[in-house]
Amino acid sequence: MANIDPWAFAASYLDPPPYEPEWLRPNPDPNFKGEPSRLYVDTDSGLTFIRDRARPKQRPPEGSFFIWCVLAGRGFGKSRTGAGWIDYVARQKCVPGEQVLIAGRTPADVRDYALLGKGGLLTNYPDIQYEPSKRLLTWPNKVTALIRSGANPEEFRGFSGQYAWIEELAAWQYPDECWSNLMLGMREKDPRICITTTPKPIPLLRMIMKLPNTIIIKGSSFENAPNLAKSWVENVLNPLKGTRKGRQEVYAELLEDVEGALWRLLTDPETGIPGIDALRTPYKSKLPTLVRTVVGVDPQGVKKDGSMTGIVVAGIDANGRGYVIKDASINGTPGEWGKRVIKMYHRYQADRIVVEKNYGGDMVESTLRTIEKNIPITLVNASGGKIIRAEPVAALYEQFKVLHHGILTKLEDEMIFYEGDGNSPNRLDALVWALTDLMLKKRKRGGTWGTRSKFVKR
Numbered sequence: 001m002a003n004i005d006p007w008a009f010a011a012s013y014l015d016p017p018p019y020e021p022e023w024l025r026p027n028p029d030p031n032f033k034g035e036p037s038r039l040y041v042d043t044d045s046g047l048t049f050i051r052d053r054a055r056p057k058q059r060p061p062e063g064s065f066f067i068w069c070v071l072a073g074r075g076f077g078k079s080r081t082g083a084g085w086i087d088y089v090a091r092q093k094c095v096p097g098e099q100v101l102i103a104g105r106t107p108a109d110v111r112d113y114a115l116l117g118k119g120g121l122l123t124n125y126p127d128i129q130y131e132p133s134k135r136l137l138t139w140p141n142k143v144t145a146l147i148r149s150g151a152n153p154e155e156f157r158g159f160s161g162q163y164a165w166i167e168e169l170a171a172w173q174y175p176d177e178c179w180s181n182l183m184l185g186m187r188e189k190d191p192r193i194c195i196t197t198t199p200k201p202i203p204l205l206r207m208i209m210k211l212p213n214t215i216i217i218k219g220s221s222f223e224n225a226p227n228l229a230k231s232w233v234e235n236v237l238n239p240l241k242g243t244r245k246g247r248q249e250v251y252a253e254l255l256e257d258v259e260g261a262l263w264r265l266l267t268d269p270e271t272g273i274p275g276i277d278a279l280r281t282p283y284k285s286k287l288p289t290l291v292r293t294v295v296g297v298d299p300q301g302v303k304k305d306g307s308m309t310g311i312v313v314a315g316i317d318a319n320g321r322g323y324v325i326k327d328a329s330i331n332g333t334p335g336e337w338g339k340r341v342i343k344m345y346h347r348y349q350a351d352r353i354v355v356e357k358n359y360g361g362d363m364v365e366s367t368l369r370t371i372e373k374n375i376p377i378t379l380v381n382a383s384g385g386k387i388i389r390a391e392p393v394a395a396l397y398e399q400f401k402v403l404h405h406g407i408l409t410k411l412e413d414e415m416i417f418y419e420g421d422g423n424s425p426n427r428l429d430a431l432v433w434a435l436t437d438l439m440l441k442k443r444k445r446g447g448t449w450g451t452r453s454k455f456v457k458r
């Protein structure tokens with residue numbers, strides 16, 4: 001104790017030394033003295049970058065801004081960017097006891113990607129304490145972070161602070177409602193928000209991008225390629241090059257709509273053809289009474305990466321309007337997807353399971369019957385092209401005859417991106433089977449016993 005200068009001690013307490021994490025040190029850095037294996041040459045710019053330091057696009061902007069919007073492709077390092085920023089502001093800009101906010105698509109997504117993923121906050125700053133049950137983080141300086149999700153707008157009420165990190169906003173279920181509640185809370189000294197997301201042309205994002213105090217940074221997945229698994233780059237990123245989907249998911253272009261696709265996200269201003277965004281049940285509204293509900297299934301061959309069994313639940317009301325209620329698709333073994341299908345059948349009190357039998361028809365049926373013997377199944381044949389099957393269903397949307405109950409992001413992505421070739425969109429196929437059965441199949445009302453019973457309200 002004898003050697004401590006009391007004035008220096010008091011000064012450091014009142015004005016703590018700046019926090020200089022490795023992440024925010026200069027990059028490139030000609031004076032770099034660390035491990036040489038951390039250096040790599042960026043092929044586009046020719047610059048020598050240092051691994052595990054923010055590349056220039058990952059650094060918080062200098063000067064004042066309200067929203068810093070990082071729109072970048074898959075694997076760009078978006079989560080790492082947001083994690084580095086929120087950690088910096090929590091340690092350097094906040095006073096003890098101050099609260100920041102971290103929000104992602106769902107509670108599980110925040111945990112798995114924003115916190116515990118490779119680019120996540122806890123992975124890179126392990127001295128932060130995490131209390132999952134309270135959905136709370138605490139930094140050593142007693143600054144805390146509330147964890148919230150785009151699945152529950154009410155949770156944003158009650159937060160009041162300066163800093164928020166918003167992950168994958170374009171994929172949230174209730175972006176508008178969450179955002180307006182968040183805005184009410186961003187009322188302390190110098191509020192700042194960092195949004196890290198792969199973009200989609202949702203109205204909220206387009207509005208945010210136009211705000212005068214928004215700084216937009218765009219990046220492609222390939223900018224982070226040296227820090228990604230080679231096999232992921234080869235098997236996932238490379239095949240997306242040159243596709244419309246790749247323009248959004250890899251190059252982060254804000255595609256308004258896909259030419260040649262059967263569905264649009266936004267209403268066409270010229271023709272007035274409604275986009276899926278205009279065809280949703282209002283937030284928090286209940287479904288009307290459905291007179292018939294089915295589970296559409298497009299089974300996968302085997303469980304493997306990139307494969308999927310499409311499972312979509314849809315129903316129809318007394319006025320003949322269709323409702324897409326749930327996308328429960330899963331990458332699973334026959335036993336796994338079979339169980340999920342039967343679970344959906346019971347949960348939504350469905351009348352029938354409509355399942356594609358293009359491969360091993362018997363196997364598909366027996367998979368389901370092994371789990372539950374007396375279940376009503378219709379096997380459908382996938383003859384003709386996918387586009388030909390999907391077109392009449394798309395026409396129902398154009399006539400405002402189908403509504404989505406909430407936002408079904410992954411299914412809707414397949415709907416707006418499918419151009420007729422490439423990977424098989426199983427969610428879309430399951431949707432087409434369900435809606436075809438509900439809305440396009442000719443039924444003999446009052447005819448045979450079998451068909452009549454289907455119209456009896458449950």
Ligand SMILES: Nc1ncnc2c1ncn2[C@@H]1O[C@H](COP(=O)(O)OP(=O)(O)OP(=O)(O)O)[C@@H](O)[C@H]1O
Pocket residue numbers: 050051052053054055058072073074075076077078079080081113117118119120198224227228
């Ligand atoms: N500057 C960097 N130096 C070294 N590694 C990095 C850097 N930026 C990101 N990474 C690493 O690259 C990987 C991908 O980063 P991250 O998960 O943040 O990307 P993402 O854009 O959020 O991906 P996704 O689209 O899957 O959400 C992680 O392992 C992360 O640690």
Ligand SMILES: [Mg+2]
Pocket residue numbers: 078079080113119
């Ligand atoms: Mg991420």
